[in-house]
Each structure stands twice: as C-alpha cells, then as structure tokens.
Amino acid sequence: MSKSENIQQSEQAFGDAIANRLPNEVDGDIAARLRAARQDAVRVADQRSQRHRWLPVLVPAGGLAATAAAVLISLQSPGVAPLPLLDDQEMAALTELELLEELEMLAWLDDEVFDAG
Numbered sequence: 001m002s003k004s005e006n007i008q009q010s011e012q013a014f015g016d017a018i019a020n021r022l023p024n025e026v027d028g029d030i031a032a033r034l035r036a037a038r039q040d041a042v043r044v045a046d047q048r049s050q051r052h053r054w055l056p057v058l059v060p061a062g063g064l065a066a067t068a069a070a071v072l073i074s075l076q077s078p079g080v081a082p083l084p085l086l087d088d089q090e091m092a093a094l095t096e097l098e099l100l101e102e103l104e105m106l107a108w109l110d111d112e113v114f115d116a117g
Contacts, residue, residue: 007042014038 015035086094 011035011039011042 015031018034019031
C-alpha cells in the first residue's frame with residue numbers, strides 16, 4: 001500500500017469519525033471544512049518533514065568539508081623560514097643590550113619610587 005493510499009484511508013476514517021461525533025444538527029458543510037483543514041495540516045506537516053529530512057546528513061558533511069578545507073589551506077601555505085643562527089659576537093651584543101635595558105628599567109624605577117616617597 002502506497003503512502004498516498006494510506007493517507008487517503010486515514011483521512012476518510014478521520015472524516016467518518018468526525019461525522020459520527022458531530023451533533024446531528026451540524027450540516028455536511030462544517031464536516032467538509034474540517035476535513036479540508038485536516039488535509040491542509042497533513043500536507044504542511046508532510047512538507048516540513050521532507051524539508052528537514054537531509055539535516056542529519058548535512059551537518060556532519062559540513063563539518064567534514066570545513067576540516068578538509070582547513071587541512072588544504074594549511075598544506076598550501078608557505079612554511080615559516082627558521083631564523084638564522086647568530087654567532088658569538090651577535091649573541092654577546094644582544095645579551096649586553098638586554099642587560100642595558102634591564103639596568104635602565106631599574107634606574108627608572110629607582111627614580112620614580114624613591115623620589116616620589
């Protein structure tokens with residue numbers, strides 16, 4: 001039995017149930033409007049379920065695509081060249097420069113702290 005035949009049978013059963021439960025003074029026009037409203041609701045619900053059917057597949061696929069793109073970008077970017085090695089004279093000059101900067105900082109602190117107080 002196909003899905004559309006199943007829906008038609010359930011709609012017919014629903015319409016019959018409404019007709020049996022409605023008071024006798026309600027005419028067929030009201031029952032027909034109720035059936036039409038139910039058919040519209042079933043159609044909208046069916047469309048929504050079909051629209052969200054691919055969501056569980058698309059979310060992991062999107063994550064996989066983003067990961068693949070990140071890997072490709074990282075592989076294509078040029079690597080960082082290593083810094084050249086410094087010889088002993090250059091290292092000594094840098095060490096002296098750092099010591100001078102530290103001494104200047106200590107002198108500035110000495111002036112600021114002890115002159116203020």
